[in-house]
Amino acid sequence: MLNRLETQSPDALLALIKLHAADPRPDKIDLGVGVYRTGQGDTPVFASIKAAEQKLVDTQNSKSYLGPEGDTGFVAALVPYVFGEDRSRFGHIAGMQTPGGTGAVRLAAALVQKAGLERLHMGTPSWPNHAQIFGDIALEFVPFEHANADGTANLDAVLSAIRNAGPNDGVLLHGCCHNPTGVDYTADQWEAIGDAIAETGIFPIIDTAYQGLGHGLEEDAAGLHSVLAKVPEAFICYSCDKNFGMYRDRVGAFYIMAKDEDVLDKAFSNANALARASWSMPPDHGGAAVRLILEDDALTQMWLDELETMRTRMRQVRDRLAAAGQTGGVDLTPLGTQNGLFSVLPVSKEQVAQLRDDHGIYMAGSGRLNIAGLTMDNIDKFIAAVAEVTG
Numbered sequence: 001m002l003n004r005l006e007t008q009s010p011d012a013l014l015a016l017i018k019l020h021a022a023d024p025r026p027d028k029i030d031l032g033v034g035v036y037r038t039g040q041g042d043t044p045v046f047a048s049i050k051a052a053e054q055k056l057v058d059t060q061n062s063k064s065y066l067g068p069e070g071d072t073g074f075v076a077a078l079v080p081y082v083f084g085e086d087r088s089r090f091g092h093i094a095g096m097q098t099p100g101g102t103g104a105v106r107l108a109a110a111l112v113q114k115a116g117l118e119r120l121h122m123g124t125p126s127w128p129n130h131a132q133i134f135g136d137i138a139l140e141f142v143p144f145e146h147a148n149a150d151g152t153a154n155l156d157a158v159l160s161a162i163r164n165a166g167p168n169d170g171v172l173l174h175g176c177c178h179n180p181t182g183v184d185y186t187a188d189q190w191e192a193i194g195d196a197i198a199e200t201g202i203f204p205i206i207d208t209a210y211q212g213l214g215h216g217l218e219e220d221a222a223g224l225h226s227v228l229a230k231v232p233e234a235f236i237c238y239s240c241d242k243n244f245g246m247y248r249d250r251v252g253a254f255y256i257m258a259k260d261e262d263v264l265d266k267a268f269s270n271a272n273a274l275a276r277a278s279w280s281m282p283p284d285h286g287g288a289a290v291r292l293i294l295e296d297d298a299l300t301q302m303w304l305d306e307l308e309t310m311r312t313r314m315r316q317v318r319d320r321l322a323a324a325g326q327t328g329g330v331d332l333t334p335l336g337t338q339n340g341l342f343s344v345l346p347v348s349k350e351q352v353a354q355l356r357d358d359h360g361i362y363m364a365g366s367g368r369l370n371i372a373g374l375t376m377d378n379i380d381k382f383i384a385a386v387a388e389v390t391g
């Protein structure tokens with residue numbers, strides 16, 4: 001039976017973790033998988049999470065089952081951050097906890113497929129796992145060019161994909177801090193996208209995995225809000241992996257917004273059934289820790305401060321890269337206006353391999369780099385290596 005299977009290559013991005021770990025060079029630089037690093041190159045547990053985990057150990061009196069929707073207190077506590085204070089302009093909202101943002105994307109894809117979605121339009125490049133998830137459930141996805149060569153968003157491409165979509169099509173958008181390009185839509189562009197979605201009736205799925213890592217919690221949700229205010233139905237996939245540093249604890253949420261409450265109930269019952277059949281119930285620990293932070297003003301402030309420190313440090317790295325300007329064959333200037341953990345350098349696969357082999361610099365094969373992997377101690381080495389390899 002099992003011999004009929006074809007060997008699959010390991011996930012290229014996750015394989016970089018092992019490659020980097022095995023490299024003995026002391027000045028190697030890890031710009032691969034998307035985890036935040038401090039100026040010292042560490043990925044520590046947030047102090048707010050440590051405090052919440054302690055509280056959880058002290059106060060949790062049962063680990064009995066909660067149900068497919070997970071910790072509903074966690075899901076509710078996130079709502080003001082995801083949807084903002086003025087929620088009356090949106091339809092009704094229901095949500096559930098998921099195993100990471102990946103669980104939410106998987107659920108969204110399975111649910112639209114069950115509802116009869118024929119094709120999902122998505123800007124590329126995108127997070128490679130998006131295409132893997134759609135491929136795994138045989139959901140057809142149609143790519144459009146997400147970014148222009150000058151490092152700005154290709155608005156024409158997304159508007160044309162939306163306007164030419166069929167009645168049973170959907171579109172997947174990144175809420176902020178686009179992975180991998182760092183290229184976000186402006187407020188005006190989001191307005192235009194929301195109008196186009198409302199006109200054509202294409203179904204929007206908005207994947208928000210980096211809220212707070214761009215310009216701030218409110219600012220990073222503004223695009224999502226402008227779309228939600230215009231459309232009758234939408235899915236929102238949310239990850240706490242980055243903005244709470246919960247990576248391996250897999251903390252995510254899936255929200256459905258619908259103007260019609262009966263439609264919302266029907267859709268939510270299907271999401272529940274799919275979650276039950278997929279993972280039965282999400283892991284509790286990380287969501288409970290996030291809930292304890294958001295229910296406590298002092299812990300919330302501690303978390304907001306930690307988030308701001310991350311954002312400020314990444315902005316400093318971006319400013320420093322942008323100031324380097326033309327570096328060999330690559331212009332680093334656009335990285336200064338892009339957002340979040342990632343940007344993509346226009347380098348070939350061979351140049352990525354050369355950066356790794358000759359300089360111990362680990363980036364994804366696509367040319368994506370994790371901005372937070374750079375520190376004031378290694379950034380000059382990185383810029384010099386890019387100049388040498390591409391010059």
Ligand code: LMR
Nearest residue numbers: 013032033034035127179
């Ligand atoms: C990334 O893109 O590096 C992260 O989102 C980690 C992952 O799961 O791919």
